Amino acid sequence: MSSIPVGFTISLRSWPAADKVNNNLALDSVVARINAERANRGGFRELTKERLQLEIEEEAAEEDDESEEEGEDAPVDRAKEIQATKVTLIQNIDMILDSARSAQSFATLALSKDMPQVVDSARSSNTLLGGEREPNHFWEHIQKTVPMKTLGMDKMQGSLVTYARKEENKSVARGWKIQNLSKTVDSILAAATRLETEMELETKYWDQVLSIDDGGWAMCHMQYEKHTLGVRFGFMEGAQRNLSMAALRRGPDGDILLDAGLDSEPKAIRVRIQGHHSFASSSVPKLYEDGSPVQFRIQQARNTVFATELWQEITREARNLLDFGVAFEGDTVVCPFTPGKTLILELIPLKDSGFVLPHPDNKMADGISVGLQLLLSLAHRQNHHRRTRQPVPLRASKPDTQPYSLIRPLLTRLNHQKSVESMHKLITSTITTLKSTGIEASYSQLARAAPVHPNAAPTERVILSLMDRLEMQTKLQIIPGIGLDIISRTDMFPIASTIHKITLSPPDSPLRDLCPPPEFDIDNWDHVEDYILFANSCSLATYILNLQKLSPFPSQSSHSQPSVPPSFSEEEWQPSVNPNAILKHVKDTGVEKHLTLEFEKAPAEEVLCRARWEMVGDEDIFEPGSGNKRGSENGSYEWRSVGANMDDSDEVQVVVRSLAEVAGI
Amino acid sequence: MRELFLTFVVNDDAKDRSLNILEKFCDMKSQIILQRQLLWVPLPKRMQKKEVTKKPGALAKLVETSNDPMKVLECHLNRLPYMLILQYDIKTEQYGTEVDCDETTATLIWTDIPIPGDSQQVNDRDRVQIEIKAEDHPCSKMNDLKYRYVGEIIKDGYRFVHGNISIDLVRTVQTSATAGSKNEQGNNVPKIVPDYDKIERQPESRYVMSAKIDVEDKKLIQQGKDELLALQKELQGSFNLKFQDRFLFDTRVRV
Numbered sequence: 001m002s003s004i005p006v007g008f009t010i011s012l013r014s015w016p017a018a019d020k021v022n023n024n025l026a027l028d029s030v031v032a033r034i035n036a037e038r039a040n041r042g043g044f045r046e047l048t049k050e051r052l053q054l055e056i057e058e059e060a061a062e063e064d065d066e067s068e069e070e071g072e073d074a075p076v077d078r079a080k081e082i083q084a085t086k087v088t089l090i091q092n093i094d095m096i097l098d099s100a101r102s103a104q105s106f107a108t109l110a111l112s113k114d115m116p117q118v119v120d121s122a123r124s125s126n127t128l129l130g131g132e133r134e135p136n137h138f139w140e141h142i143q144k145t146v147p148m149k150t151l152g153m154d155k156m157q158g159s160l161v162t163y164a165r166k167e168e169n170k171s172v173a174r175g176w177k178i179q180n181l182s183k184t185v186d187s188i189l190a191a192a193t194r195l196e197t198e199m200e201l202e203t204k205y206w207d208q209v210l211s212i213d214d215g216g217w218a219m220c221h222m223q224y225e226k227h228t229l230g231v232r233f234g235f236m237e238g239a240q241r242n243l244s245m246a247a248l249r250r251g252p253d254g255d256i257l258l259d260a261g262l263d264s265e266p267k268a269i270r271v272r273i274q275g276h277h278s279f280a281s282s283s284v285p286k287l288y289e290d291g292s293p294v295q296f297r298i299q300q301a302r303n304t305v306f307a308t309e310l311w312q313e314i315t316r317e318a319r320n321l322l323d324f325g326v327a328f329e330g331d332t333v334v335c336p337f338t339p340g341k342t343l344i345l346e347l348i349p350l351k352d353s354g355f356v357l358p359h360p361d362n363k364m365a366d367g368i369s370v371g372l373q374l375l376l377s378l379a380h381r382q383n384h385h386r387r388t389r390q391p392v393p394l395r396a397s398k399p400d401t402q403p404y405s406l407i408r409p410l411l412t413r414l415n416h417q418k419s420v421e422s423m424h425k426l427i428t429s430t431i432t433t434l435k436s437t438g439i440e441a442s443y444s445q446l447a448r449a450a451p452v453h454p455n456a457a458p459t460e461r462v463i464l465s466l467m468d469r470l471e472m473q474t475k476l477q478i479i480p481g482i483g484l485d486i487i488s489r490t491d492m493f494p495i496a497s498t499i500h501k502i503t504l505s506p507p508d509s510p511l512r513d514l515c516p517p518p519e520f521d522i523d524n525w526d527h528v529e530d531y532i533l534f535a536n537s538c539s540l541a542t543y544i545l546n547l548q549k550l551s552p553f554p555s556q557s558s559h560s561q562p563s564v565p566p567s568f569s570e571e572e573w574q575p576s577v578n579p580n581a582i583l584k585h586v587k588d589t590g591v592e593k594h595l596t597l598e599f600e601k602a603p604a605e606e607v608l609c610r611a612r613w614e615m616v617g618d619e620d621i622f623e624p625g626s627g628n629k630r631g632s633e634n635g636s637y638e639w640r641s642v643g644a645n646m647d648d649s650d651e652v653q654v655v656v657r658s659l660a661e662v663a664g665i
Numbered sequence: 666m667r668e669l670f671l672t673f674v675v676n677d678d679a680k681d682r683s684l685n686i687l688e689k690f691c692d693m694k695s696q697i698i699l700q701r702q703l704l705w706v707p708l709p710k711r712m713q714k715k716e717v718t719k720k721p722g723a724l725a726k727l728v729e730t731s732n733d734p735m736k737v738l739e740c741h742l743n744r745l746p747y748m749l750i751l752q753y754d755i756k757t758e759q760y761g762t763e764v765d766c767d768e769t770t771a772t773l774i775w776t777d778i779p780i781p782g783d784s785q786q787v788n789d790r791d792r793v794q795i796e797i798k799a800e801d802h803p804c805s806k807m808n809d810l811k812y813r814y815v816g817e818i819i820k821d822g823y824r825f826v827h828g829n830i831s832i833d834l835v836r837t838v839q840t841s842a843t844a845g846s847k848n849e850q851g852n853n854v855p856k857i858v859p860d861y862d863k864i865e866r867q868p869e870s871r872y873v874m875s876a877k878i879d880v881e882d883k884k885l886i887q888q889g890k891d892e893l894l895a896l897q898k899e900l901q902g903s904f905n906l907k908f909q910d911r912f913l914f915d916t917r918v919r920v
Contacts, residue, residue, distance in 0.1 A: 236692055388693045391829045393666055393879035394889055 098138070105139045106151075113149040204254035208294050212248070212256075215295050222247050231258075233302040237383040239312065244305050246298070256294045258301065266300050266350040268307045269314075271369040273361045274342045280361030282369040284353035300350075310376050310406070311347035317403040324411055324496065335407055337414065343368065372406055378463050379404040408492050409467035416470040416490035419498035419525065420445070423474055423488060426529055429607035429641040430536060430599065434478065436639045437609060438658030439543065443476040448487070468492060475505065476532070478539040479546075482509045484517075484532065499523045502531060514538045514579035533599035533607070537580035540597040540609070544582055544663045548573055573663065583616075591617030595663060602640065611662050612636040637662050668776070668792040669889045670877035671897055671906035675834065680872055686903050687825045687832060695823035698835055699861075702820060703751040703766065703804075703854060705812040706918050707742070738775055738793045742810070746920045749812060750774040751803050760860040767854070771803035772796050779911040787893045788908055789886070792879070804854055814854050816840075819861050822872065829878050829889070830896055836872045876906055 035043040041055075111118045161169075209229065213219055218232040225247065234244020246260035271282040285303060288296045318326045318333045325336040332346040341361075356362065427443045434441040448471035453461055470490040477483040483505035490498040502517035511517075515531075515538045522528050573582040573595070581596040595613045602608045614634040637657060675683050684695055741747070752772045755764075772794060779790040797803040807814070822835030840859045876896055880889045897906045 384693075388696070388826050390824075391826055391831055391878070393881040394829060394885040396882045396884065 101136055101138045105136065105142050108139065109142060109146065109148070109151045110153050113152050116149075119148060201250065201254035205250045205256060208256045209248060212294060212298065215298075217295075217298060220245070231298055233298050234305055235302075235309075235380055237380040237387070238305065239309050244302070246301060248294075255291075257290075258294065258297050260301050264301065264304070266304050267311075267347055268303065268350055268353070269310055269369060269372065270346050270348050270353070271365045271372070272344040272346075273337060273365050274344055275340060275361065278359065279357075280359035280365050281356050282362070282365035283356055284348070284350060287350040287353070306373070306376070307347060310372060311345075313376065313379070313404045314345055314372070314406055317405070317407055320403060321407055321411070326407060333407075335411070343410075345372075368410065371410065374463055375406045375409060375467075376404065378460060379406075381457075381460060405467075405492060408496055412467060412470065412490055412492045412496040415497050416472075416488075419488050419490065419500075420472045422525055422529075423472070423486070425605050426532065426607065427474060427476055429605060430476075430532065432641040433599070433607045433609045433639050434536070436641070437540070438660060439479055439540070441476070441478050443474065446473045446475075447471065448473050477505075478536055479543045481506070482511055482539045482542065484535060486528070486532075495523075497523060498525075500525075500528045502528070510542050511535055511538060514542065529601065533601070534580065536599045536609070537597045540659060541575070541580050541582050544573055544595070544659065545575065547660055547663070586615075586617075589617065591615050607641045609639040610636055611638075611659065666792050666794070667789060667880045667883070667886060667889075668877055669787045669789050669880060669886070669893055670875050671787050671893055672876075672909050673874045673904045673906045675872040675874050675904070677836075677871060680834070683834060683872070683874070683904070684823060687823075687834070690900070691825040691827045691832065693825060695825060695834075698820060698822045698824050698833065699755055699757065700820045701753045701755050701858065702818040703753075703771075703814060704816045704818065705749045705751065705807050706815050707746045707920055708811045708813055709920050734793050734795050738773075738795065739810075741775065741777070741791075741793070746918050747775060747777075748916045748918050749807070749810075751797075751807065755858060757861070759858045760862065762858055763856045764858050765856060767802045767804040768799050769803070770796065770799045773803065773806075776914065776916055778915045778917060781911060782908060786908055787890050788911065788914065789890075790911075790914065817855070817859070819859065821861065827896065829892060830876050831878070832874065832876045834872050834874045874904060874906070 031044050034047060038044070038047065042051075108118055209219070212231055220230055220232055222228045222230040222245065228247050228249065230245045230247045232245050238244070246258045246264075249257040249259050251257045266287055268284045270284055273280040285300070288300050290297075314333055315328075318328065318335075321335075327334045329344075332344050335343040335345070337343040424445060427445075431441050431443055449465070451469060453464060456464065468491075472488045474486040474488070475483065476486070485503045485505040487501045487503075488498050489501070490496070499521040500523075501521050504511050504517060515535055517531060517535075518527075522531075573584045576583045576594065578596065580598065581594055583592045583594045585592055592615070593613060594616055595611060598610045598612065600608055600610065613636070639659075688694060742749075750773070751766070752774055753764075753766065753769055773796075775793045777791040779788045782789060797806055804814075817840045818837050819840060820835050820837050822833060824834075825832040838861075876893060878889045878893055880886050900906060
C-alpha cells in the first residue's frame with residue numbers, strides 16, 4: 001500500500017446522490033466531506049479555482065521528481081529482472097513439455113484401437129532435458145481413467161476448398177456486398193426522392209384543403225372512412241342533408257379529387273318561356289371540369305344538390321296543381337304563364353345546357369329561375385323555424401307534410417296581375433266613356449301592404465309580401481256622392497285566384513237602395529264587371545234626376561237636327577222600376593217617355609254607354625203643332641270610350657252631346 | 666299531458682362549453698329563456714270542502730276524455746293541495762319597471778309528483794299548462810281558485826330543440842323582493858319586475874340541464890321514453906343525464 005499517500009482519508013460512505021425532487025446535492029454533506037478532505041489546507045472556505053490549479057501543478061512537479069529517482073535505482077533492479085525472466089522461461093518450458101506429453105497421450109489413445117503396440121511404448125517418454133526416460137504420469141492417469149481402444153479415428157476426404165477457391169469466394173462475397181450496398185444506396189436515394197415528391201404533393205394537397213377551410217366550408221371525417229377528410233356542402237334544412245358530403249382524396253398530381261358519390265353529375269334547373277314559335281331561356285351556370293379550382297367544384301356540387309332538391313319539390317307540387325293547368329310533358333313541367341305563353345321547367349345536366357339565344361323574355365326567365373331558388377331557400381328557412389321551435393307533444397296523428405310552395409306563388413302572382421290589369425282596363429274605359437258624357441269621373445288604384453309577420457327576418461318579409469295576401473284597392477268616383485270601393489285580394493290557398501269585395505262609397509249613397517253590391521266576396525271577374533257597369537248605369541240615372549233639381553226646365557229644342565232628341569218641357573224625369581231607367585209623362589197625352597241608360601262591353605276592350613229612349617203609350621197621339629207621330633221619337637245615343645259617338649242612325653257624330661243634353665236638361 | 670324528463674347539473678364555469686356542445690349537437694343557436702314565475706299556494710279554507718271523487722279511475726277517465734284543462738286541473742287540486750305557478754315571459758328591458766301581472770298574459774302551470782320508477786327509466790309526471798290571457802286577469806283567476814301569492818322565482822337560461830325533445834339549460838334564483846301591499850284584487854303580487862342582474866347569487870350557483878318530451882297520447886309514452894334514453898346515450902360522456910329522486914320535484918304543499 002505504498003502507493004497510497006499518507007494522511008488520505010478514506011470515506012466509507014458513497015458520494016451523496018442528488019435529491020430526486022429538487023435535483024440538488026445535499027449541500028451539507030458535501031461541505032462536510034470537503035472540510036474533512038482538506039482539513040490541513042483550509043477546508044471548504046479556502047477552496048478556490050486558483051488554489052486547485054496550484055495544487056495540480058504541485059502534484060505534477062512531484063511526479064517528475066519521482067521518475068528521476070527511479071532512474072538512479074535502475075542497475076539494482078536489472079539483476080532481479082533477469083532472474084525473473086529466467087523463472088518465466090523455465091515455467092514456459094515446463095508448460096510446453098506438459099503439452100507435448102498430453103498430445104502424445106492423445107495420439108497413443110487414438111492409435112490404441114488399430115495399433116495396440118504403441119500403448120507399451122508410450123509408458124515411458126523421453127524428456128526434453130538430458131534424454132533420460134521419465135515415467136509419463138499423464139499417460140498413466142489416462143490409462144486408469146479411460147479404457148483403451150475407445151477413441152477412433154478415420155481418414156476423411158480432404159476439403160475441396162482450396163486457397164484459390166477461398167480467395168475466389170472472398171472476392172465473390174466482396175462483389176455481392178458491393179452490389180447490395182449499391183442497391184441499398186440506390187433505394188435510399190429513390191426513397192428520398194419519393195419522399196420529397198410525396199412532400200410536395202402533400203403540401204399541395206393540404207394547401208388546397210386549407211383554402212377550402214378558409215372558404216368557410218365545413219370539414220369533417222367521412223362517415224365510413226374515418227381516415228378520409230370530407231367537405232360538407234349540403235343544406236342543413238334540405239332533404240339530402242346526410243348525403244351532401246364529398247371525400248377529399250388526393251390525386252396523383254397532388255390536386256384534390258372531389259368524390260361526391262355515384263350520382264354527382266352537375267345539374268341545374270332551366271326555365272324556358274315558350275311563345276309563338278320561339279323560346280326564351282334562363283341562363284345556366286358554367287360547368288367546371290375536374291381540373292378547375294376545388295372551391296368552384298364544391299360550389300358546383302352544392303348547386304347540383306340544390307337544383308336536384310328544387311326539381312324534386314317542383315314535381316311533387318306539380319302533382320297537386322293539375323287543376324291549375326300544370327302538366328307533365330316527358331321530363332319537363334309545363335305551367336300556364338301569360339296568354340299565348342307557357343312556362344317550361346326542367347332539370348338538365350350542365351354539359352347539355354348549350355348556348356342561350358338572345359330573346360326579349362330571357363330576363364323574365366332568369367327572374368323566374370331566381371324566384372324559384374329564393375322560394376326553396378325560404379322553405380328551408382321555414383323548416384329551420386319548424387325544427388327549432390318548441391316541440392309539440394307527441395300525438396297519435398302526425399301532421400301532414402305539405403309540399404313546398406314553389407309554383408303556386410308564381411301562379412298567384414300571375415293571377416293577381418291579371419286581375420289588376422283587367423280592373424284597370426275596365427275602369428279606364430269606363431272613366432273615358434263617362435267623361436265623354438260630360439261627367440267628370442275619376443278613379444285611383446293602390447296596392448295595399450301585406451300584413452307584416454313580426455317574427456320574420458327582413459328577407460323573409462320581403463319574399464312573403466311578394467307572394468302572400470296580394471291586395472289592390474280600386475276607388476271609383478262616378479259622380480259626386482256615388483262611388484265604388486273595390487278590394488281585390490289574391491291568396492295562395494286554396495285556389496290562388498282573386499276575390500273581389502265591393503262596397504259603396506259613401507256607404508249611404510243612393511246605390512244602396514238602387515243596386516246594392518253583393519254582401520259576399522266575388523271570385524268571378526265577369527260578375528264583378530257586370531256589377532260595375534250596372535252601377536254606372538244606375539249612377540247616370542241618378543245623375544239626371546239630380547241635375548233637373550238644380551237647373552230650370554229646358555226650353556223646347558229646335559228641329560233643325562232631326563238626330564237630336566226632342567226637348568221636353570214642363571215634365572220632370574222620375575225614377576222608374578228599373579234603377580237604370582227614368583221616365584216622364586208627356587203633358588196632355590197618356591204617353592210616358594222612358595230613358596234607359598246602359599253600359600256595355602264592346603270589342604277591343606271598349607266600354608260604351610247607351611242612352612235609349614222610347615215612348616210608351618198611345619201610338620196615335622201626335623205632337624201638337626208638328627203633325628209628327630210621337631211613335632217616331634224612339635232612339636238612342638251612344639258614348640264610347642274611344643271618343644266616337646253614334647246615334648241611332650249608326651252614323652258617327654263628331655259633335656259630342658252631353659248626357660244632360662240628351663236628357664233634355 | 667305527461668312530461669318525461671331527465672336532468673343533469675352543470676357548473677357555472679362549464680356553461681360556455683356546454684352551450685358550445687349543445688349548439689353543435691342540435692344544429693341551432695340557443696334560444697334565450699327569461700321567465701318570471703309567481704308561486705301560489707292554496708288558502709287554508711280551500712281545503713275544507715274537498716270534492717274527492719270516489720269512483721275508481723274517475724280522475725283518469727276525466728283526464729282522458731275532457732277537453733277542458735281547467736276542469737282537469739280543478740279535479741287534481743281538489744284531491745290534494747299543490748303549489749301552482751304563474752309564468753310570465755319577460756325581457757331584460759322590463760327590469761325595474763312596473764308591470765301589472767293581472768293585466769299580462771300568463772301561463773298557469775301545475776305539475777304532479779313524478780311516478781315512482783328506477784334509474785333505468787326516466788322521470789314521468791303529469792302536467793297541466795293553461796294560457797290565461799291578459800283580459801282574463803291571471804292573478805284574479807288565482808284568487809278565484811282560492812290561492813294566495815307566496816313568492817317569486819326568476820328563471821334564465823337557454824333552450825335547444827332536438828327532434829321531439831326540448832333541452833333547457835336554466836338557473837333559478839328566488840328574489841328577495843318583498844310582497845307588495847294588497848291590490849284591488851286582494852293579492853299582493855309585487856308590481857315591479859326585479860332587476861335580475863343585481864340579484865345576488867349563491868356562490869355555488871349552477872345550471873340545471875333538463876331534457877324533456879311531452880306526450881299527449883298514453884300509447885306513445887314508451888316511444889317518448891325510448892327517445893329520451895337514446896338522447897341520454899348520445900350525450901353520455903358530455904352530460905350525464907339521469908333519473909332523479911321524484912321527491913325533488915314534489916309540488917305538494919302542507920296547508
